[in-house]
Amino acid sequence: MEAIVAEDVHFSYDGLQPVLNGVSLVVRTGEVLALMGENGAGKTTLVKHFVGLLKPRRGRVLVFGVDTREATVAQLARRVGMVFQNPDHQLFAETVEEEVLFTLRNMGVPPHEARAICDAVLREFDLARYRDRSPYSLSVGERKRLALASVLSYDPDVLVLDEPTAGQDYFNKSKIARLVNGLKRRGKGVVVVTHDVEFAAQVADRVALMAGGRVVREGPAAEVLTDAQAIAAARLTLPQIPAAAAILRERGVKLSRIPLLPGGLYAEVIALLDGGAP
Ligand SMILES: Nc1ncnc2c1ncn2[C@@H]1O[C@H](COP(=O)(O)OP(=O)(O)OP(=O)(O)O)[C@@H](O)[C@H]1O
Numbered sequence: 228m229e230a231i232v233a234e235d236v237h238f239s240y241d242g243l244q245p246v247l248n249g250v251s252l253v254v255r256t257g258e259v260l261a262l263m264g265e266n267g268a269g270k271t272t273l274v275k276h277f278v279g280l281l282k283p284r285r286g287r288v289l290v291f292g293v294d295t296r297e298a299t300v301a302q303l304a305r306r307v308g309m310v311f312q313n314p315d316h317q318l319f320a321e322t323v324e325e326e327v328l329f330t331l332r333n334m335g336v337p338p339h340e341a342r343a344i345c346d347a348v349l350r351e352f353d354l355a356r357y358r359d360r361s362p363y364s365l366s367v368g369e370r371k372r373l374a375l376a377s378v379l380s381y382d383p384d385v386l387v388l389d390e391p392t393a394g395q396d397y398f399n400k401s402k403i404a405r406l407v408n409g410l411k412r413r414g415k416g417v418v419v420v421t422h423d424v425e426f427a428a429q430v431a432d433r434v435a436l437m438a439g440g441r442v443v444r445e446g447p448a449a450e451v452l453t454d455a456q457a458i459a460a461a462r463l464t465l466p467q468i469p470a471a472a473a474i475l476r477e478r479g480v481k482l483s484r485i486p487l488l489p490g491g492l493y494a495e496v497i498a499l500l501d502g503g504a505p
């Protein structure tokens with residue numbers, strides 16, 4: 228189902244310098260879309276349109292059929308939850324626990340339910356031991372997890388995660404990947420803005436590459452993330468598996484395709500061995 232539809236979106240912060248130059252993109256429920264591309268490409272600017280924080284100067288954005296110009300940020304937030312690139316832009320309560328409870332209150336969750344939900348998300352994000360501390364006393368990675376916990380607590384239909392793995396250690400990155408996959412299985416739509424190609428390879432169904440305020444390539448992750456030229460043009464590097472497969476091909480190994488994930492590479496190699504290749 229189409230959750231967010233951006234149609235020919237144009238935007239400029241100062242009315243002079245264009246930042247989005249006609250972006251059209253669809254976000255679907257039950258799917259993970261990775262939005263990637265160089266610094267300053269317009270990724271954060273675009274996703275701020277998905278929650279109504281910015282409105283197009285030309286074109287339109289529909290969130291579950293509602294034009295973002297005709298809805299308040301609070302109304303849109305119930306359907307689309309956003310975790311900002313910089314968590315300090317969304318944390319303001321005096322304690323970690325209050326941060327989550329405040330969000331739940333804002334979303335109209337009754338207090339007795341809010342308490343149980345808050346306890347559960349703080350445990351899930353390994354933040355329960357900090358419940359009485361100020362969010363500002365947390366490390367950068369912990370603050371990002373708190374912002375994620377707050378937004379997930381009220382269970383919006385679409386999650387927009389701007390650089391969710393930035394500053395996360397390997398353990399937490401894997402946990403976020405599992406979380407994103409779990410959200411998708413529950414039918415949520417997930418947009419991840421990321422420079423992390425390995426993370427995108429693990430979680431994304433579709434990838435949109437942005438450059439200069441435009442979507443320059445969009446398609447299934449298995450196609451876009453294995454396309455060396457498109458990836459280089461977006462100032463990214465190929466994920467390790469397609470990079471390794473490309474080297475094998477250069478060395479004359481006859482792979483039928485460039486796989487994205489380890490399982491695909493094993494299958495190629497086993498097929499070659501079974502076929503009696505040297
Ligand atoms: N509040 C603002 N006022 C004026 N210009 C802005 C503002 N926010 C962003 N810009 C400019 O808009 C352009 C796109 O910025 P944006 O933050 O959307 O890029 P991005 O793709 O998210 O980059 P990054 O990968 O660094 O997060 C940049 O040139 C940036 O300088």
Ligand SMILES: [Mg+2]
Nearest residue numbers: 270271272312
């Ligand atoms: Mg950004």
